[in-house]
Amino acid sequence: MKKTLGLASALGLGVIAAMGVALSHGSGDDDAAIDLVVNQPEGDVSREEGLAAWDRIFAVASHPRCANCHTDENNVPMWSGPSYGKTRPHGMNINAGMSRIGIESMPCTTCHTQSTKPNTIPHAPPHTGHVWMLAPVEFVWFGKDTQTICAQMRDPERNGGRDGAGLVEHILHDAEIKAFITWGFNPGGGREPAPGTMQDHLNDMVTWTAAGMPCPDPAG
Amino acid sequence: MQLIVNGETVDADVEEDMPLLWVLRDELNVKGPKYGCGIAQCGACTVHVDGMPVRSCSITAKQVEGAEVTTIEGLGTPDALHAVQEAWIDHQVAQCGYCQSGQIMSAAALLAIYPEPSDEQIDRALSANLCRCGTYPRIREAVKSAAAKLQGA
Numbered sequence: 001m002k003k004t005l006g007l008a009s010a011l012g013l014g015v016i017a018a019m020g021v022a023l024s025h026g027s028g029d030d031d032a033a034i035d036l037v038v039n040q041p042e043g044d045v046s047r048e049e050g051l052a053a054w055d056r057i058f059a060v061a062s063h064p065r066c067a068n069c070h071t072d073e074n075n076v077p078m079w080s081g082p083s084y085g086k087t088r089p090h091g092m093n094i095n096a097g098m099s100r101i102g103i104e105s106m107p108c109t110t111c112h113t114q115s116t117k118p119n120t121i122p123h124a125p126p127h128t129g130h131v132w133m134l135a136p137v138e139f140v141w142f143g144k145d146t147q148t149i150c151a152q153m154r155d156p157e158r159n160g161g162r163d164g165a166g167l168v169e170h171i172l173h174d175a176e177i178k179a180f181i182t183w184g185f186n187p188g189g190g191r192e193p194a195p196g197t198m199q200d201h202l203n204d205m206v207t208w209t210a211a212g213m214p215c216p217d218p219a220g
Numbered sequence: 221m222q223l224i225v226n227g228e229t230v231d232a233d234v235e236e237d238m239p240l241l242w243v244l245r246d247e248l249n250v251k252g253p254k255y256g257c258g259i260a261q262c263g264a265c266t267v268h269v270d271g272m273p274v275r276s277c278s279i280t281a282k283q284v285e286g287a288e289v290t291t292i293e294g295l296g297t298p299d300a301l302h303a304v305q306e307a308w309i310d311h312q313v314a315q316c317g318y319c320q321s322g323q324i325m326s327a328a329a330l331l332a333i334y335p336e337p338s339d340e341q342i343d344r345a346l347s348a349n350l351c352r353c354g355t356y357p358r359i360r361e362a363v364k365s366a367a368a369k370l371q372g373a
């Protein structure tokens with residue numbers, strides 16, 4: 001969890017902890033676990049295979065389901081994608097603050113509760129097994145091109161200190177606690193999911209990292 | 221199931237997935253939190269769970285088991301009003317009143333963390349509490365008065 005939270009953990013949950021209040025409540029009953037298999041490639045993975053896997057990873061990362069909450073230092077989540085029509089900032093004047101969890105004004109968890117139950121109600125704020133938040137500010141994806149996101153994702157300075165194995169582990173851990181990646185592939189409530197399945201995404205991450213995390217030109 | 225509501229431990233014979241708002245209003249007769257939308261879109265049902273503002277229509281009884289739930293009834297009493305309630309009366313904030321217990325709970329939660337909130341913080345904290353009567357200018361002034369009162373206290 002520490003890795004996932006990154007900067008937000010330092011700025012946001014630290015404040016909460018210091019105050020002795022909790023954002024996180026019981027998340028209710030668990031539903032069936034997501035079974036993922038790490039399919040390690042036999043032999044070397046070529047740059048071409050790695051780049052093809054990256055293209056699919058980019059399709060996921062840049063999909064509104066994921067990118068809407070990977071926004072810049074203005075800390076404003078976005079509403080974009082087929083469920084929303086016109087792209088616009090999250091309604092209700094929402095700003096997640098530097099904490100990225102909204103503690104500076106109103107915590108995201110005021111409406112987005114923490115629960116591993118499926119999301120079933122259209123227009124209701126979605127929930128996951130993780131405290132709701134924007135991704136750490138260094139993981140900006142919204143409106144970014146494939147080279148930019150690729151360079152960020154393979155840079156431990158800007159990806160939560162992860163190497164290739166760490167990126168794969170991040171997906172596995174997310175599935176365990178039913179956090180945001182898991183939700184992205186099964187958002188419920190009539191929302192369009194990120195393309196592919198969680199297993200496809202894991203396969204692509206294994207392939208891309210095994211290929212040495214190649215990025216499309218011109219990033220190299 | 222045992223819940224802690226306004227400092228009292230209460231037994232509620234409810235399904236675990238019953239929304240807290242239903243438990244409060246229909247089972248425990250705590251009518252301060254209001255039903256507006258039922259899907260965390262309006263804020264009328266706002267309560268505190270361990271001091272944090274939460275839309276009670278969208279959290280289940282099970283999720284708040286063991287936590288301190290505070291409704292507007294537990295924030296202050298007519299004899300000993302919370303500074304926010306007092307400020308709300310001074311500024312005559314309410315119009316129809318339907319949204320106001322939610323507004324007050326959100327404002328009290330903000331002030332508990334930020335004793336001197338900026339206008340921007342006040343607006344951000346309360347914009348998701350919808351007021352169809354448009355009492356926002358008075359809300360902002362009342363939050364500032366309450367902040368001053370709490371500072372002086």
Ligand code: FES
Pocket residue numbers: 254255256257258259260261262263264265266275276277278
């Ligand atoms: S009734 Fe809960 S937010 Fe509207």
Ligand code: FES
Pocket residue numbers: 314315316317318319320350351352353354355
């Ligand atoms: S006072 Fe009427 S809705 Fe707010």
